[in-house]
Amino acid sequence: MSTIHISAAPGDFADVVLMPGDPLRARYIAERFLEEPREVTAVRNMLGFTGHYQGQRVSVMGHGMGIPSISIYATELIRHYGVRVLVRVGSCGALRPEVDLNDVIVALAAGTDSRVNRVRFLEHDFPAVADFNLARRAMEIAERRGQTVRAGSVFSSDLFYMPDVALLHATLVRMGMLAIEMEVAGLYGVAAEQGARALALLSVADHLPTGRALSSADRETSFHTMMEIALELAAVEAAAMAPR
Numbered sequence: 001m002s003t004i005h006i007s008a009a010p011g012d013f014a015d016v017v018l019m020p021g022d023p024l025r026a027r028y029i030a031e032r033f034l035e036e037p038r039e040v041t042a043v044r045n046m047l048g049f050t051g052h053y054q055g056q057r058v059s060v061m062g063h064g065m066g067i068p069s070i071s072i073y074a075t076e077l078i079r080h081y082g083v084r085v086l087v088r089v090g091s092c093g094a095l096r097p098e099v100d101l102n103d104v105i106v107a108l109a110a111g112t113d114s115r116v117n118r119v120r121f122l123e124h125d126f127p128a129v130a131d132f133n134l135a136r137r138a139m140e141i142a143e144r145r146g147q148t149v150r151a152g153s154v155f156s157s158d159l160f161y162m163p164d165v166a167l168l169h170a171t172l173v174r175m176g177m178l179a180i181e182m183e184v185a186g187l188y189g190v191a192a193e194q195g196a197r198a199l200a201l202l203s204v205a206d207h208l209p210t211g212r213a214l215s216s217a218d219r220e221t222s223f224h225t226m227m228e229i230a231l232e233l234a235a236v237e238a239a240a241m242a243p244r
């Protein structure tokens, strides 16, 4: 049975789903990296595909922009399609001078100005953290591939265009955050609520202290590093979950 927002048939999704915000990035990942990718959903053009990577069944699906959007897709994938691992592969803006364009961030935890986790957690402060084993495996994969990644906390904002941005950025930097984006805290809340595991990998597309930003061509290259780490992680996880 399909859902309101996903038209795939039962069993169409793999246990592990990579999720970029942009559905066209989902198609790019599927066509560029997956063997025999098959489109499994396209409701509202939020494209989803399933194929194979390193011999393991892996899916990739866009989640749109913002916590409300990713919350819908993540919840339906877990509840209705039995997805067990979600890995966001997103872009972000670096908050600190030393976090450069093209760097890949493993988002260990996320703060947010969204209320969604308070809604699900009796108005208390929910610790929006990554699954430890996914984070550790992602770090190990990056190390084995000789790719430097940064691990730390990020901030998920509801607004892309926000007022008083200087004060917010200064506070986030003072509190140790590496980057800003718009979904991770929501994804980690959904995963906890629905009993799944989640991790976000982020590629730095904007350098907020200097205003530098990647060109489209550069974005593609840097995203490749993140995608390859995420795909290898997905294959390792799928193999670990496969019945023996």
Ligand SMILES: O=P(O)(O)O[C@H]1O[C@H](CO)[C@@H](O)[C@H]1O
Residues within 6 Å of the ligand: 020, 021, 022, 064, 065, 066, 089, 090, 091, 092, 160, 181, 182, 183
């Ligand atoms: O590139 P994605 O994965 O969409 O991530 C970032 O880009 C969008 C804003 O431009 C937000 O979704 C933000 O989190």
Ligand SMILES: O=c1cc[nH]c(=O)[nH]1
Residues within 6 Å of the ligand: 091, 092, 093, 094, 160, 180, 181, 182, 205, 206, 208
């Ligand atoms: O949410 C985002 C994504 C990329 N760059 C930003 O500054 N913010």
